[in-house]
Amino acid sequence: MNRIEVCYSPALFDLYKNKDAYVVVVDVLRATSSICTAFSHGVSSIIPVKTRDEAYAYKQKGFLVAAERDGIKLDFADFGNSPYNFSKENVFGKHVVYSTTNGTKTIQIAAHSKGVLIGAFSNISTLTNWIAKKNAPVIILCAGWKNKYNIEDSVFAGALTERLLATNAFYTDCDSAHAALDLWKHNKHDLRALIDICAQRERLRKNKLDDCIDFCLQLDSCNVVPIFNGTALVNAEI
Amino acid sequence: MNRIEVCYSPALFDLYKNKDAYVVVVDVLRATSSICTAFSHGVSSIIPVKTRDEAYAYKQKGFLVAAERDGIKLDFADFGNSPYNFSKENVFGKHVVYSTTNGTKTIQIAAHSKGVLIGAFSNISTLTNWIAKKNAPVIILCAGWKNKYNIEDSVFAGALTERLLATNAFYTDCDSAHAALDLWKHNKHDLRALIDICAQRERLRKNKLDDCIDFCLQLDSCNVVPIFNGTALVNAEI
Numbered sequence: 001m002n003r004i005e006v007c008y009s010p011a012l013f014d015l016y017k018n019k020d021a022y023v024v025v026v027d028v029l030r031a032t033s034s035i036c037t038a039f040s041h042g043v044s045s046i047i048p049v050k051t052r053d054e055a056y057a058y059k060q061k062g063f064l065v066a067a068e069r070d071g072i073k074l075d076f077a078d079f080g081n082s083p084y085n086f087s088k089e090n091v092f093g094k095h096v097v098y099s100t101t102n103g104t105k106t107i108q109i110a111a112h113s114k115g116v117l118i119g120a121f122s123n124i125s126t127l128t129n130w131i132a133k134k135n136a137p138v139i140i141l142c143a144g145w146k147n148k149y150n151i152e153d154s155v156f157a158g159a160l161t162e163r164l165l166a167t168n169a170f171y172t173d174c175d176s177a178h179a180a181l182d183l184w185k186h187n188k189h190d191l192r193a194l195i196d197i198c199a200q201r202e203r204l205r206k207n208k209l210d211d212c213i214d215f216c217l218q219l220d221s222c223n224v225v226p227i228f229n230g231t232a233l234v235n236a237e238i
Numbered sequence: 239m240n241r242i243e244v245c246y247s248p249a250l251f252d253l254y255k256n257k258d259a260y261v262v263v264v265d266v267l268r269a270t271s272s273i274c275t276a277f278s279h280g281v282s283s284i285i286p287v288k289t290r291d292e293a294y295a296y297k298q299k300g301f302l303v304a305a306e307r308d309g310i311k312l313d314f315a316d317f318g319n320s321p322y323n324f325s326k327e328n329v330f331g332k333h334v335v336y337s338t339t340n341g342t343k344t345i346q347i348a349a350h351s352k353g354v355l356i357g358a359f360s361n362i363s364t365l366t367n368w369i370a371k372k373n374a375p376v377i378i379l380c381a382g383w384k385n386k387y388n389i390e391d392s393v394f395a396g397a398l399t400e401r402l403l404a405t406n407a408f409y410t411d412c413d414s415a416h417a418a419l420d421l422w423k424h425n426k427h428d429l430r431a432l433i434d435i436c437a438q439r440e441r442l443r444k445n446k447l448d449d450c451i452d453f454c455l456q457l458d459s460c461n462v463v464p465i466f467n468g469t470a471l472v473n474a475e476i
Contacts, residue, residue, distance in 0.1 A: 008387055012249060015386055148253055149246055149414040176387040178435050179421055186424045197416050 003137040004164055006157045006176040010106045011147040016139050022131060023110040024119040024160065026153045027143035029200045030081050030209075031103025033120040033216040034066075035233060038086035038096065040122075040222035045232040047097045048104035058097040064090075067099040071207045074099075082212050095232070102143040107228055110141055116228035117236070119160060122221045128163040130225045130238055138164060140177070151183070151198045155191065158184025191217050241375045242402055244395045244414040248344045249385040254377050260369060261348040262357040262398065264391045265381035267438045268319050268447075269341025271358040271454040272304075273471060276324035276334065278360075278460035283470040285335045286342035296335040302328075305337040309445045312337075320450050333470070340381040345466055348379055354466035355474070357398060360459045366401040368463045368476055376402060378415070389421070389436045393429065396422025429455050 007016045026032055035046055047063075049055050055067045056076055065077045066085060073080030079090065081100050098104055110116045114136055119127055131138055140160055142153035158180035164170045165181075172178065187194040195201050195213060204210040215221075227236040245254045264270055273284055285301075287293050293305045294314055303315045304323060311318030317328065319338050336342050348354045352374055357365055369376055378398055380391035396418035402408045403419075410416065425432040433439050433451060442448040453459075465474040 008246060009250060011253075012247060012385065012387075015249075015384070145413075146253070147250065149250075149417070151413045151417055154413075154417060173437055173440070175383075175389045175392075175437050179387070179389055179392060179417070182421060182424065182432075183417055186420060194420075199411055199413050202411070 001171045002135065002169060004140070004161055004170050004172040004177050005174040006140045006161065006180050008142050008149045008154060008176055009144045009147050010109055010141065013109055013141060017113065018137060018139065019113055021113055021137040021139045022115045022117055022134065023113045023139045023141050024117045024127065025103065025106050025110060025141050025143065026119045026156050027103030027106065028120050028156050028216055029152045029204065030083060030212060030216060031100045031143065032118045033122055034081055034083040034086050035118045035226050036120045036122045036222050036224055037083040038091050039224040039226050039235055041086060041088040042092040043086070043096055044093055045095045045234050047095060047232045048107045049097055049099045050105050050108060052099065055097055055099040063097045064094050065097045069101055071203055071209050082209060083215055084212060102145060106141060106143040111228065111230060118226035118233060119156065121156060121217055121219050123224055124160060124163060125220045126223050126238060127225055128160065128167065130236060131164065132167040132169050138170065145200060150200055152195055152200055154180050155183050155187060155194060158182070159188065239409045240373065240407060242378070242399055242408050242410040242415050243412040244378045244399065244418050246380050246387045246392060246414055247382045247385050248347055248379070251347055251379060255351065256375060256377065257351055259351055259375040259377045260353045260355055260372065261351045261377045261379050262355045262365065263341065263344050263348060263379050263381065264357045264394050265341030265344065266358055266394050266454055267390045267442065268321060268450060268454060269338045269381065270356050271360055272319055272321040272324050273356045273464050274358045274360045274460050274462055275321040276329050277462035277464050277473055279324060279326040280330040281324070281334055282331055283333045283472050285333060285470045286345045287335055287337045288343050288346060290337065293335055293337040301335045302332050303335045307339055309441055309447050320447060321453055322450060340383060344379060344381040349466065349468060356464035356471060357394065359394060359455055359457050361462055362398060362401060363458045364461050364476060365463055366398065366405065368474060369402065370405040370407050376408065383438060388438055390433055390438055392418050393421050393425060393432060397426065
C-alpha cells in the first residue's frame with residue numbers, strides 16, 4: 001500500500017517532497033487542462049518556463065510560445081492559456097514553450113521526485129490507471145493561486161484521491177487528502193455550482209476567459225499522461 | 239461589510255497578513271481550547287513562548303510553565319497542553335508561560351495586526367459577538383501541524399466563518415474560507431466522526447492524550463475572548 005498526500009500550495013511543497021514519490025501537478029483552471037488538451041491534439045512536447053524573459057528568449061529562437069500572467073496573454077506570445085488555444089491545428093507535431101501564473105512554475109518545483117505528472121479532470125481515469133501500475137507513493141500538488149489555496153485544484157485532488165483509493169493500492173493518513181476527498185464527495189454531483197464560488201471563476205469572468213470552464217470540468221475527455229522529463233513535458237507511455 | 243479570509247498554515251501567513259485585520263488563531267486540539275479553559279478558570283495572563291529554552295528560562299525565574307512538544311510535556315514543565323491541566327486550582331490568578339508545538343508560535347507570527355484573538359469551539363459565540371462589534375476584516379489563522387494543513391482547525395474556521403457571515407457584517411471571496419465552510423456544513427452534525435479521521439486524533443491516541451477531544455469539540459462552554467497584548471494573552475473586555 002502506498003501513501004497519498006495532498007499539498008495545497010507550492011509554497012508548502014518542501015514539507016511534502018519525496019524523491020520516491022510521483023507528483024501530480026494540478027492547475028485545472030487552466031494550465032493542466034490545456035496541457036492535456038495539447039497532448040490529446042498531438043503536441044510533441046511542452047517546455048514549461050518560469051519567467052516572461054525565458055519565454056521571450058524562446059520566442060526569439062523561433063519557438064511557438066503560449067504565455068499568460070493573471071489570465072492575460074503576454075504581448076509577444078502566440079497564444080495564451082485557454083485549452084481552446086491548444087487545437088490540433090496549432091500544436092500537432094510541435095514543441096510549445098509554455099509559461100503561466102501558477103501551473104508551469106509548479107511543475108519545476110516538483111522536478112526532484114520519481115516523476116512529475118500532469119493531472120486534470122480530462123485525463124483523470126487514464127492518470128489513475130497509469131499511477132496504479134507503479135508501486136510508489138503519490139503527492140497531489142495543487143498549483144493554487146499565487147501560493148494560496150484554491151478550490152478548483154483541491155476538489156480535483158479529492159476526485160483523484162477517491163479513484164486512487166478505489167484501486168486498493170493506496171491509503172491516506174493526510175488531513176489535506178481527507179478534506180479534499182470530503183469536498184469532492186459533497187460537490188461532485190454539482191461541480192459547476194462549487195466552481196461558481198471560486199475566486200478563479202470570477203477572475204476568468206472579468207477577463208472574458210470563462211468560456212472554457214465546462215470544458216475543464218469534463219471528466220475523461222482524453223487519454224494522455226503528460227510527464228516531465230526534466231526539460232519538457234512529453235507523452236508517457238500508457 | 240468586512241472581509242473574512244482563512245489561512246490554513248502559519249507558513250502561508252505572509253500572503254494574508256494585514257495590519258488592519260483581527261487575526262483569530264486556531265489550534266483546537268489542543269492549545270487554543272486550553273487557553274480558553276484557562277481564562278474561564280481565572281488565569282491572569284498566558285505568556286506564549288516559541289522555544290523550549292525561553293520556557294525553561296521563565297521556569298528558572300519562578301513562573302508556572304505549561305509546555306509540550308509533539309504532545310509530550312517537557313520534563314521541566316509544571317504541566318502539558320491538556321485543557322484539564324488548566325484547572326481553576328492550577329491557574330486562578332496566575333501568570334502562566336506556555337509553549338506548544340504549533341499554537342503558541344502561531345500567536346507570535348500574527349502579532350503585527352489589529353489584534354490577535356484566540357478561537358476555539360468553546361468560545362465561538364462569544365468570539366463572534368466580540369468581532370462583530372468591530373468594523374474590521376478578519377483572518378482566521380489555523381495553526382495546523384508543523385505548517386501542514388489540518389482538519390480540526392479548518393473545520394473550526396468553517397464554523398466561525400458561518401457565524402460571522404450570519405451577522406451580515408462580513409463577506410468572503412476567499413477559497414479557503416469557502417472550503418472550510420463546506421467542510422463544517424457537511425460535518426457539523428457528526429463532528430466527532432470527522433475528527434476521528436484526523437492525523438492529530440491518532441497522535442493524541444498514541445500518547446494516551448485523547449481524553450480531551452469531546453471537551454475540545456463542545457461549543458460555547460465558556461465566555462471569554464483571550465487577546466494578545468504583544469507580550470501576553472489577557473482577557474478582552476466583552
